[in-house]
Amino acid sequence: MSFNLQVFLFSSFPLLLVLLLLKSFYPSSKSHKNLPPSPPKLPLIGNLHQMAPGPHRALQSMAQTYGPIMLLHFGTVPVVIFSTVEGAKEIMKTHDVVFSNRPFLDIVGRLTYDAGDIVFASSGEQWRQMKSISVLHLLSKQRVQSYQQVREDETVLMIRTIQQANESVINLSELINTLTNNVISRVALGRTYERNEVKAILDGIVELLASFSVGNYIPWLGWIDKLRGLHRRADELAKDQDDFVEGVLKEHEKKKESSVERKDLVDILLEIQRDNSTGFQLERYMIKAIIMVTCLSFESPPPSIIPMRTART
Numbered sequence: 001m002s003f004n005l006q007v008f009l010f011s012s013f014p015l016l017l018v019l020l021l022l023k024s025f026y027p028s029s030k031s032h033k034n035l036p037p038s039p040p041k042l043p044l045i046g047n048l049h050q051m052a053p054g055p056h057r058a059l060q061s062m063a064q065t066y067g068p069i070m071l072l073h074f075g076t077v078p079v080v081i082f083s084t085v086e087g088a089k090e091i092m093k094t095h096d097v098v099f100s101n102r103p104f105l106d107i108v109g110r111l112t113y114d115a116g117d118i119v120f121a122s123s124g125e126q127w128r129q130m131k132s133i134s135v136l137h138l139l140s141k142q143r144v145q146s147y148q149q150v151r152e153d154e155t156v157l158m159i160r161t162i163q164q165a166n167e168s169v170i171n172l173s174e175l176i177n178t179l180t181n182n183v184i185s186r187v188a189l190g191r192t193y194e195r196n197e198v199k200a201i202l203d204g205i206v207e208l209l210a211s212f213s214v215g216n217y218i219p220w221l222g223w224i225d226k227l228r229g230l231h232r233r234a235d236e237l238a239k240d241q242d243d244f245v246e247g248v249l250k251e252h253e254k255k256k257e258s259s260v261e262r263k264d265l266v267d268i269l270l271e272i273q274r275d276n277s278t279g280f281q282l283e284r285y286m287i288k289a290i291i292m293v294t295c296l297s298f299e300s301p302p303p304s305i306i307p308m309r310t311a312r313t
Contacts, residue, residue: 036080038071044218046073059083075217106222107213110234111205111241117289129280130290133272138265147187154182188294189248190264198244198295204237205296245288266291 039062041047051058062070063083072079082088091099100123104115112120118134121127137143158179162170182192213230215222225231252266263271269290273282 036069036071037066038073039066041073044075046075046077046217048074048217075214076219077217105213105216106225107208107211107216107230107234110231110238111208112292113285113289115289116283116286117293119293126286129278130282130286133269133278133280133282134290137268137272143268147183150186151183154179154186157182184294186264188265188291190252190266201237201241201244202295204233205241205292208234208237241292242288245291248291249284249287265294 039047039050042049050062059081060083062072063081068082068084068087070081070083072081082091102115102120102122104122105120108120109115115121118127118130121130158175161175185192208230211230214224248266249270252264252270266287269282269287272278273284273287
């Protein structure tokens with residue numbers, strides 16, 4: 001259990017005790033039919049206290065008791081858990097349209113231009129258009145093959161680094177991570193960036209995305225996140241990342257037009273915006289959001305409990 005969650009649970013214990021007493025005197029008369037099995041939950045926090053020591057292990061353990069389909073409550077948010085391949089197929093393929101929406105999370109929204117990217121955007125026309133742009137223009141087979149030289153160049157540099165080590169100990173994991181980062185950076189942004197240039201921003205974003213946000217699970221207690229300084233930190237990071245991305249865009253706008261073989265993803269996005277070739281108005285903030293999500297692939301965020309998809313009502 002994260003330190004922030006422990007502090008929240010400890011500080012809210014008196015309130016939990018009062019709610020437990022009220023619940024015992026005034027039991028709910030609502031009828032809940034056809035709901036999946038559910039482990040006992042506490043008032044206010046639901047089953048959040050059962051997510052230790054790790055969400056994946058806790059969910060696996062509960063699935064062995066309550067079955068492959070179970071209902072949990074993360075705060076006041078009901079969450080249905082599927083723990084089988086067949087269940088995942090039903091959600092991701094058979095009924096994907098029903099489950100395709102994504103809840104808007106305050107901290108995520110502050111860091112992604114109000115979910116203006118592809119990963120965090122809600123299902124809708126904007127998301128479909130941006131997905132189409134990604135599939136047809138950014139991640140097509142021809143486009144991926146055009147970056148073969150970049151992959152080969154960076155691989156050669158890594159091999160040379162190993163050869164120059166003169167049989168001394170090397171950190172192979174770090175070298176492979178650098179290789180991956182450099183390839184993504186050149187393909188997406190046009191050149192490599194020193195990790196120190198963006199590391200502080202990316203580390204801060206990853207930390208905030210993985211932090212426990214009370215408002216995500218108990219909306220009427222969202223003011224606690226403001227008192228904890230989460231909103232302020234998110235707004236400060238949002239400004240830093242916007243300055244970085246704006247610099248990347250201006251750098252691309254100043255340079256001469258690139259050949260088809262040397263165009264990076266930012267070049268392509270700016271070209272689509274300029275020519276309006278897709279019939280969809282690709283706004284500048286959307287381009288920035290896509291760039292930042294790409295940069296986040298440089299990092300490996302720690303696991304966290306974040307509701308990612310919900311069925312539309």
